[in-house]
Amino acid sequence: MFDPIKEVTEQLNKLRETAETKGIDLSREIRHLELKLDRLEKDIYGNMKPWDRVQLARNPKRPTTLDYIHHMFPDFMELHGDRHGYDDAAIVSGLATFEGVPVTIIGHQRGRNTKENMKRNFGMPHPEGYRKALRFMKQAEKFNRPILTFIDTKGAYPGKAAEERGQSEAIARNLFEMATLKVPIVSVVIGEGGSGGALGIGVCDRLLMLENSTYSVISPEGAAALLWKDAKQAERAAETMKITAQDLFNLGIVDEVVGEVYGGAHVDVSLQSSLLKPVLLQHMNELLDLSTSQLIQGRATKYHQIGTISE
Amino acid sequence: MTAFFKKPKRYMPLRQREPKIDAPQGLMTKCPSCKYMHYTKQLNENHKVCDCGYHFPLHAQERIDMLVDEGSFERFAGPSVKANPLDFPDYEEKLSKDRERTGIEEAVVCGKATIDGLPLVVCVMDARFRMGSMGAYVGEAIASAVRRATSLRLPVVLFTASGGARMQEGMVSLMQMANTSIALKEHDEAGLLYIAYLTHPTTGGVSASFAMLGDLNVAEPGALIGFAGRRIIEQTIREKLPENFQTAEFLLESGQLDAVIHREQMRSFLKKMIGLHDGGVHHV
Numbered sequence: 160m161f162d163p164i165k166e167v168t169e170q171l172n173k174l175r176e177t178a179e180t181k182g183i184d185l186s187r188e189i190r191h192l193e194l195k196l197d198r199l200e201k202d203i204y205g206n207m208k209p210w211d212r213v214q215l216a217r218n219p220k221r222p223t224t225l226d227y228i229h230h231m232f233p234d235f236m237e238l239h240g241d242r243h244g245y246d247d248a249a250i251v252s253g254l255a256t257f258e259g260v261p262v263t264i265i266g267h268q269r270g271r272n273t274k275e276n277m278k279r280n281f282g283m284p285h286p287e288g289y290r291k292a293l294r295f296m297k298q299a300e301k302f303n304r305p306i307l308t309f310i311d312t313k314g315a316y317p318g319k320a321a322e323e324r325g326q327s328e329a330i331a332r333n334l335f336e337m338a339t340l341k342v343p344i345v346s347v348v349i350g351e352g353g354s355g356g357a358l359g360i361g362v363c364d365r366l367l368m369l370e371n372s373t374y375s376v377i378s379p380e381g382a383a384a385l386l387w388k389d390a391k392q393a394e395r396a397a398e399t400m401k402i403t404a405q406d407l408f409n410l411g412i413v414d415e416v417v418g419e420v421y422g423g424a425h426v427d428v429s430l431q432s433s434l435l436k437p438v439l440l441q442h443m444n445e446l447l448d449l450s451t452s453q454l455i456q457g458r459a460t461k462y463h464q465i466g467t468i469s470e
Numbered sequence: 471m472t473a474f475f476k477k478p479k480r481y482m483p484l485r486q487r488e489p490k491i492d493a494p495q496g497l498m499t500k501c502p503s504c505k506y507m508h509y510t511k512q513l514n515e516n517h518k519v520c521d522c523g524y525h526f527p528l529h530a531q532e533r534i535d536m537l538v539d540e541g542s543f544e545r546f547a548g549p550s551v552k553a554n555p556l557d558f559p560d561y562e563e564k565l566s567k568d569r570e571r572t573g574i575e576e577a578v579v580c581g582k583a584t585i586d587g588l589p590l591v592v593c594v595m596d597a598r599f600r601m602g603s604m605g606a607y608v609g610e611a612i613a614s615a616v617r618r619a620t621s622l623r624l625p626v627v628l629f630t631a632s633g634g635a636r637m638q639e640g641m642v643s644l645m646q647m648a649n650t651s652i653a654l655k656e657h658d659e660a661g662l663l664y665i666a667y668l669t670h671p672t673t674g675g676v677s678a679s680f681a682m683l684g685d686l687n688v689a690e691p692g693a694l695i696g697f698a699g700r701r702i703i704e705q706t707i708r709e710k711l712p713e714n715f716q717t718a719e720f721l722l723e724s725g726q727l728d729a730v731i732h733r734e735q736m737r738s739f740l741k742k743m744i745g746l747h748d749g750g751v752h753h754v
């Protein structure tokens with residue numbers, strides 16, 4: 160079981176130690192963790208319902224992929240296009256260095272306002288978005304760069320053109336190709352992870368989720384309508400469907416839950432980035448120690464284990 | 471099959487109503503497309519295809535019997551999976567009801583067989599069971615059947631019939647898209663043939679994973695195939711979709727299928743394709 164109090168205590172101790180031994184000013188981070196620990200102990204956080212987290216995950220002010228990139232990868236260079244006639248703005252992709260390591264970054268990109276959302280299609284990719292992502296994944300493999308993906312979409316776009324151009328095939332192709340990519344893949348769900356549209360860039364070696372993000376096979380409203388013929392039961396569906404970071408950690412689907420700034424990631428993007436960055440880095444570095452065959456075998460085992468009873 | 475019974479309904483107005491009154495249940499079957507009333511036995515002898523072209527859905531076992539050499543099918547044992555991973559209320563009761571009603575363990579049947587002597591691994595989904603939806607059982611059964619095919623160096627033919635994800639298994643269901651795709655990639659890298667054979671309906675998470683990953687993707691006439699549901703698309707784009715949208719024929723036109731195959735040709739088509747993919751002549 161993921162124990163947030165233990166987690167934060169450990170983080171806090173680590174920070175204090177780093178501040179002391181390396182003489183860096185981490186007072187802001189330390190104060191944040193102290194406050195957080197205090198609240199955790201008062202069991203304020205513990206009483207948050209899945210539905211509350213759904214609201215946080217959907218908060219229009221919630222940081223997007225480009226916000227995290229801005230804070231974590233100052234030398235990021237965005238690169239465009241699927242080379243077959245499209246550049247889907249619902250997916251961003253590009254290159255950066257991450258603590259000295261060249262990486263390929265791919266993420267869903269929502270807009271932060273109406274105008275941006277028109278351009279970004281609310282972060283809901285068309286097939287060409289997945290094909291663009293695949294182009295960058297294959298390129299990462301060729302140049303032996305780890306891949307970091309940021310998941311933040313309500314789902315792949317359910318449109319006429321999307322179907323005509325092979326939405327199913329585009330997603331399926333990515334799952335298929337990601338299966339044996341020879342480089343580490345770390346994915347982090349930063350907002351809503353919506354079904355196949357999320358998984359289309361989310362087959363990975365390590366799956367992280369921000370504390371108030373969600374990942375689901377269908378929206379709570381959709382689930383309620385299907386299961387109980389009543390979309391108003393969404394709150395109940397959010398619990399039953401087990402879509403929170405904590406629930407998915409308990410199910411063995413998520414490898415690590417990344418704590419959020421009190422009140423949610425949008426309260427302080429810069430601080431949230433500094434909470435996410437070391438976790439992302441640690442997982443990437445662990446994977447860099449593995450051989451290619453260990454990596455690919457481990458990926459297959461990860462997905463095989465989720466539904467099966469271990470022998 | 472005599473030509474007499476193959477005639478469309480307008481030639482036989484009386485026979486439509488007759489059987490409804492005194493025929494034992496199941497003796498007659500009405501075509502939902504042209505409303506013609508068939509003798510079930512004769513319909514079965516005609517691959518369960520109406521003269522109007524309508525392909526009746528097949529049970530997994532019916533498909534297998536129609537396709538493989540008699541007595542050649544060896545069913546693989548089902549996988550060991552978590553029965554109710556989310557502890558979803560009433561889910562296990564629903565499963566046992568479907569087991570009782572259909573006589574099958576879950577929504578897919580997998581095994582090894584031969585077609586005219588050619589060995590293959592065949593997986594057949596059965597839409598009667600939880601609408602053919604994919605949970606851990608379906609995902610893992612397919613993944614492990616594909617892995618057996620890889621180690622036996624056999625082609626895989628997979629008949630899809632699925633509404634998509636199994637709601638009651640939530641994210642465990644979604645992750646089966648990755649699980650199955652990974653197994654198929656291993657099979658692919660071993661240089662082996664995979665034919666995805668799409669039947670009515672193939673939608674959602676199944677269409678966006680193994681259904682679209684064949685060296686050949688083929689479909690039965692009229693099959694509904696798509697990622698998103700028609701109603702959701704119409705609500706999103708606020709327009710009516712054409713009648714044939716997301717049919718096998720529509721997908722063929724938009725370049726997403728290799729062929730649409732009438733059920734009468736299913737066996738001969740697969741035999742031919744498996745034969746053509748066996749080996750190749752260019753030896754390096």
Ligand SMILES: [Zn+2]
Nearest residue numbers: 501504520522
């Ligand atoms: Zn008919």
